[in-house]
Amino acid sequence: MSDDFELFDDPPPPPTQAAAGGNRGPSAASDDLFFDDDDTSATASTAAPTGISMKERVVQYLDLFAVDADAQELIRANSENLVKNTEMLVNDASEWVTRFPPFGEKLAGDAGTTLRGVLVEHWRHLYSCEFTADYIATAQQLGFMLAYLDLGASWYQAMASAGAARALVMLKGNRRFEGLAQALGKVAQLDVSLVTHDYFEAAKQARAKTVTDLAMGFERSIKGVVDEVGAMAATLKSHSDEMLSRLSHMDYETVNMAAAAEEASFSVDNIAQNTSDLAQSIEHIRTNVVRTADAAQQAAQAAMATDDAMRGLLDVASRIGKIGETIDVIARQTRMLALNATIEAARAGAAGRGFAVVAQEIKKLSEQTSKATHDIASSVGEAVTATNTAVDTIHHTVAAVSGINQVAADVRQAVEAQTSSTGTIASHVGEAASGAKAVTSSVNSAIEALSVSSSAAGELNRSADALAAKANHMRNEVDNYLARLRAMG
Numbered sequence: 001m002s003d004d005f006e007l008f009d010d011p012p013p014p015p016t017q018a019a020a021g022g023n024r025g026p027s028a029a030s031d032d033l034f035f036d037d038d039d040t041s042a043t044a045s046t047a048a049p050t051g052i053s054m055k056e057r058v059v060q061y062l063d064l065f066a067v068d069a070d071a072q073e074l075i076r077a078n079s080e081n082l083v084k085n086t087e088m089l090v091n092d093a094s095e096w097v098t099r100f101p102p103f104g105e106k107l108a109g110d111a112g113t114t115l116r117g118v119l120v121e122h123w124r125h126l127y128s129c130e131f132t133a134d135y136i137a138t139a140q141q142l143g144f145m146l147a148y149l150d151l152g153a154s155w156y157q158a159m160a161s162a163g164a165a166r167a168l169v170m171l172k173g174n175r176r177f178e179g180l181a182q183a184l185g186k187v188a189q190l191d192v193s194l195v196t197h198d199y200f201e202a203a204k205q206a207r208a209k210t211v212t213d214l215a216m217g218f219e220r221s222i223k224g225v226v227d228e229v230g231a232m233a234a235t236l237k238s239h240s241d242e243m244l245s246r247l248s249h250m251d252y253e254t255v256n257m258a259a260a261a262e263e264a265s266f267s268v269d270n271i272a273q274n275t276s277d278l279a280q281s282i283e284h285i286r287t288n289v290v291r292t293a294d295a296a297q298q299a300a301q302a303a304m305a306t307d308d309a310m311r312g313l314l315d316v317a318s319r320i321g322k323i324g325e326t327i328d329v330i331a332r333q334t335r336m337l338a339l340n341a342t343i344e345a346a347r348a349g350a351a352g353r354g355f356a357v358v359a360q361e362i363k364k365l366s367e368q369t370s371k372a373t374h375d376i377a378s379s380v381g382e383a384v385t386a387t388n389t390a391v392d393t394i395h396h397t398v399a400a401v402s403g404i405n406q407v408a409a410d411v412r413q414a415v416e417a418q419t420s421s422t423g424t425i426a427s428h429v430g431e432a433a434s435g436a437k438a439v440t441s442s443v444n445s446a447i448e449a450l451s452v453s454s455s456a457a458g459e460l461n462r463s464a465d466a467l468a469a470k471a472n473h474m475r476n477e478v479d480n481y482l483a484r485l486r487a488m489g
Contacts, residue, residue, distance in 0.1 A: 054136045058194065062131070065190045071183035072129040078180060082127035082167060089170075090120050093162035097155065106149050115145050123163065126191050139191070143198025147205075153196040160195075164188045226478055230471035237464035243457045251450050265440050286419050290412055297405050307391065314387040317380050324377040331370035338363035 052060070061067075075082075082089075094116055097103055107115065122138035125131075146156060164184055174180055338359045345356030 054140070054194075054198075055133075057197070058131050058136065058190075061190045061193055065186045065193075067183075067186045067190055071179075071186055074176060074180055074183045075127065075187060076129050078171060078174065079128045081170070083124045085170060086123045086127060087120050089163045089166050090116055090123060090159075092166050093159050094119075096162045097158045103151065103155055106151055111145075111149055115142075115149065118142055118145065119159070122195075126187060127167075129187070139195050140198045140202075142195050143200075144202040146195075146199040147202040153199050156195050156199065157192055160188050160192045222478055226471060226475045230468060230475065233464055233468035233471050237461065237468060240457055240461040240464050244454070244461060248454070251447070251454060255447065262440055265437055283419060286412070286416060307395065310387055310391045314384060314391060317384045317387060321377060321380045321384065324373045324380060328370055328373040328377070331366045331373060334366035335363055335370070338366055 094107070094112075098107055098112075106112075118138055118141050122135065122142055125135035125138060142156065146152065167184060168177075168181055171177060171180055341359030341362070342356050345352030345359055348355065
């Protein structure tokens with residue numbers, strides 16, 4: 001409704017009897033003139049009638065506004081002119097009222113045309129003083145249209161005032177103008193009160209329908225949302241319960257995993273320590289093997305050098321033997337020469353005695369030389385035999401030392417390979433130890449995260465319970481609100 005022109009929120013009270021020109025009593029012909037035989041009349045009332053039919057309301061308004069038989073007869077005497085010009089009166093009044101923007105906007109188009117058509121028919125009944133069922137029907141129709149178009153009671157008050165003023169201008173030359181003006185004023189008051197009452201009834205019904213529609217729409221939307229929230233809360237509760245169960249199981253498994261990871265880390269640390277000790281032992285063995293191999297190599301080289309020296313010695317002994325043989329040959333020849341010299345000295349007699357002595361001495365020396373040569377040869381033979389034995393022994397020693405050297409080299413190579421493998425194993429074991437520690441750390445972090453998740457899941461579970469409780473509370477509040485809203489309608 002317009003804030004500028006809506007005068008009342010409830011039906012306005014009718015004018016007092018003094019304002020209506022005094023109560024001169026109900027018309028004796030009211031029932032016969034305006035209603036069928038089965039209609040009942042009501043007693044006069046000085047207050048706005050409530051809880052009665054529209055026909056009874058018209059009877060009371062006739063009495064209330066002093067629209068007696070004389071006033072009706074006076075209007076009816078001029079009704080031909082008024083009814084004939086009703087459409088002009090409506091158009092003139094409408095043209096004046098629609099100058100106000102709110103009314104002009106609301107009466108544009110077919111709605112305004114329909115309203116003016118109903119108003120023309122209604123005023124024709126009014127100016128004919130025919131307060132029949134048709135008049136009541138058009139009054140109710142006007143009240144409904146005022147509510148539907150959101151014009152308000154003020155619009156019809158303005159239209160009635162403008163129409164009455166225009167009618168008085170048209171009837172100004174009438175000889176009973178003053179009485180006619182009073183009669184028209186009373187009828188206008190009656191009509192405005194009746195139409196505005198119908199308007200407020202229609203507006204009330206419209207409000208009730210609007211409230212009902214709002215309640216239904218609110219129920220469809222908000223209650224649906226509340227139900228959905230309740231369903232979501234139930235789903236959330238179910239999921240949070242399942243999450244708590246799974247987290248509890250996962251927490252148990254993770255604790256076991258942490259214990260296993262801790263034990264594995266401890267075992268890997270022990271393996272790493274043992275591997276380190278093994279690597280150190282192998283390194284020590286490798287050092288000793290290298291030393292042994294080097295010593296064997298040196299022994300082999302020394303044996304070979306000894307073998308060479310013994311071979312040289314054997315060669316010298318052989319040469320000595322040959323020299324001894326040569327000396328022995330010379331000694332034999334010397335003995336032969338000494339023998340020949342002795343023979344020649346004997347032949348020479350006394351002259352050869354000195355020579356014989358010399359020859360004898362040479363013979364002795366030759367024999368000694370021969371004996372010494374035999375001794376040397378014997379010694380050289382023994383030396384050669386010993387040397388040959390030593391050479392054979394040295395040969396066996398060289399072969400054995402060479403074998404030892406080869407074995408030492410093989411052992412050295414194997415130890416070096418094992419050292420490399422042990423180093424690789426130690427490296428991998430170190431990585432495994434680091435990995436085991438990382439796993440232990442990760443598992444511990446997972447345990448902490450699971451603890452936080454369990455706490456969060458518990459909070460989520462409690463929130464789900466709270467949400468479900470609030471959803472139920474909201475559903476109850478919505479039901480109560482809808483009940484109050486419908487009661488207001």
